Amino acid sequence: MTEPATSSLLTLSFRVFVAFAIGGLIGLEREKAESGGTFAGSRTFPLFAVIGALVYAFFPAVLPVAVGALAVPLTVAYGGKIWIEQDIGLTTLTASILTVILGALTTHSQRGAELAVVVGGAVTVLLSAKGVIHDFVDRIGEDERRATSKFILVVVVILPLLPDRELDVLAGLNPQFVWLMVVFVTGLSFAAYILSQIVGSKRGIALTGIVGGFISSTATTVSVAEQTADAPSLYPVSTFAIVSASVIMFPRALIEVAFLNPALLSQVVVPLGAMTATGALAGAVLYWRSTDENAVETELTNPFRLRTALFFGVVFAVVLLVSESANTWFGVSGVYATAFVSGLADVDAITITLSTLAAEGSISPAVATTGIVIGAIANTMVKAALVWILGTRQLGKLVTGVLGIVSAVGIAVVLTL
Template sequence: MDASTIGLLVAFGIGSLIGLERQQSESAGSFAGVRTFPLVALLGALVSLFFPSLLPILFGMFLALVVVAYVSKIVLEGDAGMTTAIAMVLTFVYGAMAVHSEEGLTLAVVFGTVTAALLAVKEPMHELTGRIGPTELRATLKFLIVALVVLPLLPDGELEALFGLNPRFVWLMVVFVSGLGFLGYALTKVLGPQAGIGLTGLLGGFVSSTATAMAMAEQSRRNPELATISAFATAVASIVMFPRVLLLVAVVAPELVASLAVPLAAMTAVGGLLSLALFARIRAGRKPLFVPDNPFRLRPALLFGTLFAGVLLGVDLVSAVFGAGGVYWAAALAGTVDANAITLSLSKLALDGDLAATVAVTGIVLAVVVNTLVKIAIVWLFGTAAAGRLVAGILGTTAAAGLGVVWLL
């Protein structure tokens, strides 16, 4: 089956999917339905495939036809909704994209599916819109500016004027910290404070447990009633880091997995058991009956970004001064920000034979332990004393278990 045939079939499938949704929702009325939409997609695909020079003209004619049908719908049914008309125009475009190129085919499938999904969730989206107040709307706009406007404008490369720092990479961490806080607020609105914040910790641990600790510390300071669940989320994010590090090593240097699995498994087990005990305490206690306020706060994220940039400079300085002999120093300092980079670096050095396996394993565990201790410091500095005590108890014991296993081995 050649690419043209596949494109035509995909165009027909996209049109059928959107048409089926419009027919079932009964939103289109007499405007269009399950038969019209696949025909529209095929029209766009066939014209684009066999008469590409006529595509702009026929698309203009098609738009005029849609306008006539839309006006007739208003006159006959008194319904001025434009959703179906816009969906029909998009269906024509998706059909043309499906046969244009391989990239066009992929985009047509993605956006065609997204269009059908948006059409299908009309009621939930209207309900969600009714629950969003001015505060949430302003917070969303601020976050979008930070993530989608400022981030792409920053240079993506190491600048000598900033001592070799990459501005976009540092700002990406700012976006992530502020985004985690915003995600926690959104999940809290939907799932409730306990489930929402706990899930935020779990998801954040897969990306950056350090940034998650910062977001949760700020959450506990703004809402002391949530100190316990914020501490639990921080602990969960930290525990997720251990198997994540092991997975990175397994990809880069599988021969290190056996030696590294023992201390990381010990830390996972100890931290997991203590976190489960804290979770049982949360379940037994009175659930908070409120939702945290102020969903977007940039200042804590900027503070974390500044700290992050400073430590990156410190790692480069230590590496330059001590060289290969400063592996442990570099690992400990790198662990104050994130364990991923130093894990990948040491694993690659061990794989290439430039570093002894035992040194690489010890360095990775040291980075993980230091990163775990840093989360305790973050919660104490930026969170409440109650959250700090809980995190210190869980993660302090977890770090001690990891160091103890390495010392015994």
Template structure:
């Protein structure tokens, strides 16, 4: 390692240690603070640097030394127990010290981005003690069950599925199909838990954002139903529905970036323009709505196994139908498939189209148009749901907002070069 790089590594080590030490000192954590943590992190870096010359036992010995120091500190603190100073029983400080020692060592081994991410994550976990503990107190039995159902489908079912193609047109891969189920349920469960973290105090824009990530269709139906019993909420309900519908395009982009990174940058301009157009419409709707927050409707558990299995079946069906339509009926039939499949679910048509484009089975020009048609079809479905379930004020607003949105989508379809 050259001298300039060495000083850079030592500087980063010092900054990361200071960051964690600052948090510990500010939170009045007894023992290690703003001076100790930088020294621990630097010790890890220096030990790793010296271990390259004198052997790995030096690095291991430093780790043992830090662990012994933290144990000794804890014992001494517990020996001085008074009414003003209760027992110090938590392992967080010691674990943070050991982890920051290893973060320092990672810097010496040129794992700089990973070390920075871990060091920053440690600081955030320490700082977010109260919000995280409050979150755990707020979650109930259904929330825990949602997490472990995700564990079931991701860590128990997925690994045993065969990773090879079967069936007509050689497009059905059980492992890949269930991987898409895990992916979609993972996004929904993550957003669901975030909504639980924010609780009932989430504002209008956050409600729309989380609603779009969990399910824009479910969010639309929920707010439409609420508008009948609370007509005055119609302006804000329209904003939440509009924001959730715009966020769908961010979710689509994220899904494509994960399952088909090579396709992402080719669809980003078209779907980005559509997302920006709908966000602009939502912004104007928000500007003319009442300036008060609205609680997020109680989100339903998105990890239920039956919907997950149904999504997997729909995804597989779309793969086969798209492959058959391409072989026998041409591009026009593909657009009809996108129109129908996008009515109630955007994820299936998005993921299946992205995988087919990535594998060379579909041209990119057809692929992004199918995704956009599916999204517009889903907007039409949500508009119909609002008209059926919502009051007249909300229906008029949504028909206007969705009509302008679809006009922009049609313009993109027709005139995109």
């Protein structure tokens, strides 16, 4: 609900100052920008924000008129900028209008002021990251752009259309929930992929393992193991990259639990946290022993692909149905068996499934925690097996030893809960 403009003078003055600060922040960035400095800068943008704040505080109905009135001189100035500089970029013009709106938000309400601060900060970061963003876009190939565009389109179009209820024809599954989980999991991977593209191909072994683990720890393991088979002397640094990618799987699972069932997080964080700490300690030792900083590199592909997303959706739906049935027919042992088998292929599916079942009360938090750890250990075993198959004997022994210790810690902690 909008607060009256007659609120205390001190509060109103503070809100106007917040608007001024937001405008100043954006203005400073624009003044330093080559394309925006001659159009509007550190003095003009604060004025835009203050105009928005004052107009909405005392004449809220006139705000559209004020924005329109400002648009006229802005358009004239923008035309002059195009004529003089031959630059037709719309960024600064758009930022100017947005700054007026952000200023108005500060006097709209407390929530509006908070939102204005958040959006103002985000806008400043976005504007200042022009070079990084353009470099990132230039590094994306046509196939990746097409894959990303298709998936985003499918998310926007399909998700709202899917029924948000359990359907008997789908054995009681909720289609919208299943697809939402697909979007969530691939979104996590895509965020890490963007980071990997921003950092570039010259990243060191530490970031190779960490980013690769968030995108796909299995793909990272396969890539590094194959490189080590061609160059066996890389096994120390390769071990670090594989262990890092495998251990990052645990914090990723914690993020999923926190998103779906925050009440379960306090239990799951104990064993997975212990496994993460053990793996990080072992990784630190491996990193200290390694000498080649950029010896290994992984080919990380865009995880936002429709076929991959559909495959995960099917896996998640099957794991969810099997877990519910196993719990009904075989009790706790059925859940654990399902967690192990599912974990061999994918940790995300069993983590999301057990978190959901625990939130619904179908299984206890203790069973969910143990099942998630079992799935994580099963997937860790797969990494070790892949290293033996694709890598070298030295790499296999070292990776198996480290991941074996990490798994043993997880089992020991779960048994004490």
